[in-house]
């Protein structure tokens with residue numbers, strides 16, 4: 168194993184986790200007002216709606232697949248009676264479907280931004296970098312799922328990439344597990360670590376601000392200008 172392998176697989180994950188945690192604390196304490204999606208809905212809403220919906224639906228499905236495929240060990244699913252063949256079939260179908268939704272949503276959102284001069288103006292350098300990393304994640308993830316797992320016959324990442332990733336959180340990362348994996352899996356993980364480092368400084372922080380209070384708070388009452396004065400005058404008569 169080379170020194171670069173040690174740096175990439177045993178040091179970088181901890182740098183990424185530290186930047187992710189400390190970066191979020193810093194952003195929360197210093198930029199409450201900027202902690203938003205920086206929505207561009209006011210500039211264009213029709214094309215946004217379709218892209219955002221597909222992208223997020225795909226993302227949540229992909230997230231579910233990652234939890235199942237990476238955080239749940241193969242031994243657990245085997246004990247539950249799920250053979251490797253069964254797992255492989257479900258993961259390829261579900262992974263391809265959810266990844267495609269996310270990809271189509273992403274392409275729509277990128278096309279929308281590129282096509283409109285006003286949207287291009289409000290796009291920051293951090294937005295661009297976030298989009299590049301998301302694009303790399305989706306392309307490498309889809310290549311792994313469709314190229315390696317569906318077309319090329321199958322690669323069992325649950326014996327290499329998945330245990331490697333879990334071991335990072337158990338403070339015993341083993342680079343030799345992941346250096347065996349096809350390059351597309353390695354690129355996927357490195358781009359993921361870079362994305363986690365960018366996360367706290369980007370609009371992705373909105374992911375932690377699900378507006379659950381919307382469900383229970385009272386309605387906001389909008390009145391016409393002068394409406395309050397008229398209501399006060401009425402109450403006097």
Ligand code: HEM
Pocket residue numbers: 228229232233237258259261262263265266269301304305307308309311312315316324328332352355356359360362
């Ligand atoms: C660094 C942590 C991550 C690891 C270890 C990881 C690992 C994997 C693996 C092993 C696959 C291939 C599954 C297969 O061959 O069937 C995959 C697919 C995929 N990943 Fe990731 N991933 C990570 C983070 C992410 C993130 C942050 C995103 C997007 C924001 C993402 C998006 C995708 C997509 C779109 C696919 C293809 C669809 C699917 O199989 O669900 N991944 N990932």
